[in-house]
Amino acid sequence: MLTALQERKLDKAFDHMDVNHNGDLELDDLIALGVRVLAAFGVSPDSDLGNRLFGTYTDFWEVLLTKIDLDGDRKISREEYQLGMNAAFIEDPDGYERALRPAIQATLDVTDVNGNRVLDLEEFQRFQSAFGTSPEDAELAFxxxxxxxxxxxxxxxxxxxxxxxxxxxxxxxxxxxxxxxV
Known part of the structure; x- marks a missing residue:
């Protein structure tokens, strides 16, 4: 059972990923999110970083479909997302390491422009803007x-x-x- 806080966080994450705002997550949403991240940092989709990012997003999508797409329509509704994220990642924290951490790591590899393994505020705000976070909220998060x-x-x-x-x-x-x- 999710807490109210967990529900709010998952809703926020769903809204970030539902790039076309149609109420369902689809592979195209994750690809569009990846394109936003790459564009924010001037990274070519055809580069090694771009290919790695899309690869991890696609892998994450396949895990989501397997664990979350309850009706098999290759779309994930908000309800499926909350139930499935709970089962796939909250009740099974190893699921985070297998599927979600690589996607987060690949995203951060793109955002770490100078390769110093840290993000300054400007890099963090650019990263957050790709996810639709306001500069003010990104600074607060930072x-x-x-x-x-x-x-x-x-x-x-x-x-x-x-x-x-x-x-x-x-x-x-x-x-x-x-x-x-949140």
Whole structure:
């Protein structure tokens, strides 16, 4: 059973991924999201980074279909998403490591422009804009997730924030802020 916080976080994630806003997630939505991320950083879809990003998004999509597409229509409704994310990732945290973490890691590899394994505020805001997060909410998220107060987000801080966002039920987790307030 999902908590109210988990439902709000999953709703926010669903809205980010439903790029065409038709109420269902489809592979085209994840591809469009990948295109947005790549465009925000001037990365070619045909580059190694672009191919890796699309590969992990496609792999993530296949896991979603297997675990979440309850009626087999190759679309995922909001209800299927909430039920399925709970079963696939919250009740089975290893599912995060197998499917969601690689997609998050590939996204962060694109956003780490200078390859220093950290994102500064500007890189983070560009990353967040691809997901539809306002610059103000992205800055707030950055401040909350920067747990070591270094002024930069390490890839590990971001991967952990992703884990907390998708799996956590504790309202005090910093990862709840990954995409701004929920």
């Amino acid at each position: 401040r909350k997730i920067d747990t070591d107060r270094s002024g930069a987000l390490s890839i590990e801080e971001l991967v952990e924030a992703g884990r907390q966002f998708y799996l956590g039920e504790d309202p005090d987790l910093t990862g709840n802020w990954l995409f701004g307030p």
